[in-house]
Amino acid sequence: MDEKVETLQKELQHVRKENNTLRLMLEVLSSKCTKLESHLQEINKKAEQKGILSNQVGSVPSLDASKRARLEFPTAKKPLQIFFRTHPNDDSLIIKDGYQWRKYGQKVTKDNDSPRAYFRCSMAPSCPAKKKVQKCIHDRSIIVATYDGEHNHSVPHEFGPSSSTPKGSSIIANELPPTPNEKEAINIDSDIPGWAQTSTEICENVMQQCGYGRHINIEEYVGSLIKDPDFTTALAEAVARTITDQHKQQQDLNLNLDLPEE
DNA sequence: CGCTTTTGACCGGCGC
DNA sequence: GCGCCGGTCAAAAGCG
Numbered sequence: 001m002d003e004k005v006e007t008l009q010k011e012l013q014h015v016r017k018e019n020n021t022l023r024l025m026l027e028v029l030s031s032k033c034t035k036l037e038s039h040l041q042e043i044n045k046k047a048e049q050k051g052i053l054s055n056q057v058g059s060v061p062s063l064d065a066s067k068r069a070r071l072e073f074p075t076a077k078k079p080l081q082i083f084f085r086t087h088p089n090d091d092s093l094i095i096k097d098g099y100q101w102r103k104y105g106q107k108v109t110k111d112n113d114s115p116r117a118y119f120r121c122s123m124a125p126s127c128p129a130k131k132k133v134q135k136c137i138h139d140r141s142i143i144v145a146t147y148d149g150e151h152n153h154s155v156p157h158e159f160g161p162s163s164s165t166p167k168g169s170s171i172i173a174n175e176l177p178p179t180p181n182e183k184e185a186i187n188i189d190s191d192i193p194g195w196a197q198t199s200t201e202i203c204e205n206v207m208q209q210c211g212y213g214r215h216i217n218i219e220e221y222v223g224s225l226i227k228d229p230d231f232t233t234a235l236a237e238a239v240a241r242t243i244t245d246q247h248k249q250q251q252d253l254n255l256n257l258d259l260p261e262e
Numbered sequence: 263c264g265c266t267t268t269t270g271a272c273c274g275g276c277g278c
Numbered sequence: 279g280c281g282c283c284g285g286t287c288a289a290a291a292g293c294g
Contacts, residue, residue, distance in 0.1 A: 103267055105286060118285070122266090132285090 083136070084143040093117040093133040095145055101131065112137045124153040 084095050093115075101119035108115045114135035121129040128149040136142035 102265090104288095106268070107284065110283070116284085 080147045082145045082147065084145060086141055086143055093135070093143060095133060095143060097145070099123060099129070099151065109134070114140065121151060124151070127152050 082097075099121055100123045102122035103117055104120050105118035106115050107118070112134055114137075116132055116134040119131045119133065121127040129151045130148045132146040132148070134144050134146075136144050
């Protein structure tokens with residue numbers, strides 16, 4: 001019994017650690033996103049000012065309205081990628097995401113040994129939604145589903161409005177209905193090239209996205225992160241929140257186990 | 263019998 | 279222009 005409790009506690013600690021790492025990464029990413037957004041706004045402002053200036057001078061040909069609008073609001077939608085965890089020996093590329101799909105093709109691609117399956121939504125005859133499904137090259141227990149196009153019909157009844165429509169980036173494992181051969185959905189980021197299973201590897205991917213290769217010295221990366229005021233602020237907030245959360249969780253655990261408070 | 267899956271052929275875009 | 283490659287088509291096979 002004691003052993004069981006011990007292993008469970010260890011497991012809990014491990015999960016907490018991973019959770020903290022992920023939370024930190026999320027904080028860093030969101031702070032960087034905010035920074036990028038403000039930077040983009042600045043650039044737009046500058047471009048606008050320049051445009052006004054050039055219009056006044058009349059020497060430089062300005063972009064027409066549609067082109068400028070396109071520059072200011074880059075609306076080109078990237079296809080959404082969703083990662084599903086499955087059994088490595090499970091060769092089926094069928095994902096229960098709430099919609100009814102009809103397979104219309106399969107191809108072996110150059111960059112991946114496992115075949116890529118092409119599906120079309122069969123719930124409405126005119127529905128333009130499509131998806132490509134392929135096993136991850138790095139980890140065969142991960143299925144990568146790339147959604148293309150939007151459904152022009154209502155969401156299936158048994159699924160909530162937020163659970164399966166690949167419009168945003170909010171699909172998480174808990175929102176999927178429990179099914180016997182459920183595949184756990186993990187939506188990380190459509191830009192990450194290939195999927196990595198551990199948080200360490202996610203870190204590496206994030207680092208790559210930030211322009212750091214796998215070969216870079218970790219100290220160098222940490223140093224640059226520390227210099228980033230946004231990062232330090234986010235880090236401080238995250239640590240403070242983590243401490244509060246952990247204290248709360250410990251209290252809850254003690255209450256549940258009828259243990260005296262520390 | 264009707265729907266789905268499989269699979270080889272075909273097409274178009276892209277790089278050289 | 280040619281070859282490669284990803285995406286799609288469509289006939290045949292499979293399945294309930």
